[in-house]
Amino acid sequence: MDNSYDLLLFLKKQDLIEEHLEYWWPNNNDFEILIGAILTQNTKWVNVEKSLGNLKKLDLLSLEALSQADLPLLIEAITPSGFKNQKSVRLIKLAKNILEEFSSFENFKENVTRDWLLSQKGIGQETADAILCYSCHQEYMVIDSYTNRLLKRFGYEFDSYCDIQTWIVYGINENYDKIAKLYGYEISLNKLYARFHGKIVEFMKRNPKG
Known part of the structure; x- marks a missing residue:
């Protein structure tokens, strides 16, 4: 895995989020x-x-x-x-x-x-x-303990929250054109970050050890 786009590809193949959950968060209010x-x-x-x-x-x-x-x-x-x-x-x-x-x-x-x-x-x-x-539906990627633990499985270790966030955001922005094709529609960065974070959480819940 070279960047966060590769991580997104890996997670997207796992079928982790139901399509009707637009932003993944278990509440839409x-x-x-x-x-x-x-x-x-x-x-x-x-x-x-x-x-x-x-x-x-x-x-x-x-x-x-x-x-x-x-x-x-x-x-x-x-x-x-x-x-x-x-x-x-x-x-x-x-x-x-x-x-x-x-x-x-x-x-x-x-x-x-x-x-x-x-x-x-x-x-x-x-x-x-x-x-x-x-x-608020703004373009921010949430980083949590699941994110940190998953990246460690792939051999990535970072010094801070901001370092992880920067690494993920850079890979997404650099490959945004590919991602739009992957989804089949022009997904907003806000929705993409929300679903990416959701995929990480759901994957780690299903695969706590690895």
Whole structure:
């Protein structure tokens, strides 16, 4: 394997993602994805789904509602996701900051930057890129522990998150014309990065050892 295009070719042959899952992420509501990206830190997605279900029942799935949420009630609602006290405080603060900076969720999606997200308490590089890619539909490739472990299997080791991201993005951009032919249509970079990340995750779940 010489580059990330070769990795994409390898993964695409595995039939890892159902076609109807356009972006792979197991939720297609952009606001729920934003909240889910925070809740999924250090836990499994099945636990996040329980928390999102609780938030939906309480009508807390909006910036306005979250920013004014009763803290004990929010803590109870997101208990399945773990780190409930910490995550509750951060969700309320994030909702307030988005409203203050962007006024609305739609404006946030269009104008938020990676630097702004990284300046928010509790949002690191992986979470920021997940929000940008899956919730805001911007052109960012998410790098996670699955990505790092898979690349090590192929003999690639990197010093940092940014080094892995740069390597993957370079290979994709250098071979974009080939990729469009591979898919049979002109796939957007956002959708490509989302599906590429999804393929990596699904492959590693099915092949944890190798």
